[in-house]
Amino acid sequence: MSEDIKKEEVTEEVEATEAAETVEEVVSETPEKSELELANERADDFENKYLRAHAEMQNIQRRANEERQQLQRYRSQDLAKAILPGLDNLERALAVEGLTDDVKKGLEMTHDSLIQALKEEGVEEVEVENFDHNFHMAVQTLPADDEHPADSIAQVFQKGYKLHERLLRPAMVVVYN
The missing domain is CATH 1.20.5 (Single alpha-helices involved in coiled-coils or other helix-helix interfaces)
Incomplete structure (x- = not known):
């Protein structure tokens, strides 16, 4: 072996x-x-x-x-865009004169709760101090004078809103030009 x-x-x-x-x-x-x-x-x-x-x-x-x-x-962008017209209608209803105190109080509570819900999601109003073509849409112009410098906003027809830094809807304004 x-x-x-x-x-x-x-x-x-x-x-x-x-x-x-x-x-x-x-x-x-x-x-x-x-x-x-x-x-x-x-x-x-x-x-x-x-x-x-x-x-x-x-x-x-x-x-x-x-x-x-x-x-x-930006998950709530579409929902916010859908809610904004209803919020505009609430603001128009609040501007109507002759509402009873109970109705006005109910409308204000609804308005405030919608505004708060939008704020929690990051939606805020566009500032309307000076005209900025990125955030405002001029629907009418007025001549500027000493009291009202050029590119200042005279009137707001419809509020604008943004979600964080993304514009949802521009503010419709009258601008001094």
Whole structure:
């Protein structure tokens, strides 16, 4: 039995030696430096591809997060736009003279609750101090004078609203020009 083991060991050594000689022949036929350079180039190429893929994945994740945040931030935009005409009607109703105190109080409470709900969602009125074409729509102009400088607002026909920094509806105003 030990003879069989020795024969196997000798056979394995011979096969290993023959394999080593074959590798040496292949290496001696092709210059070693070019193989190393080729391997380094391939490694560099794979590293570049990996880094590009990794950067692209990070960009995709960043864009998805930003988009998710935008959707969350402006989720109530359509609802706010739908509520604004009703709020305008409430304000017109409050301006009517001759309302009983109970009716007026009920309208004011409804108006205040709608305004508060909109504020909680980030909706606020557009300021109407000076005319800004980004937030106001001039529907009429009046001549400017000493008391009323140019680009000041004379009258507001319809309030404007914005959700955070996004304009929902411009204010319809009369402007001194």
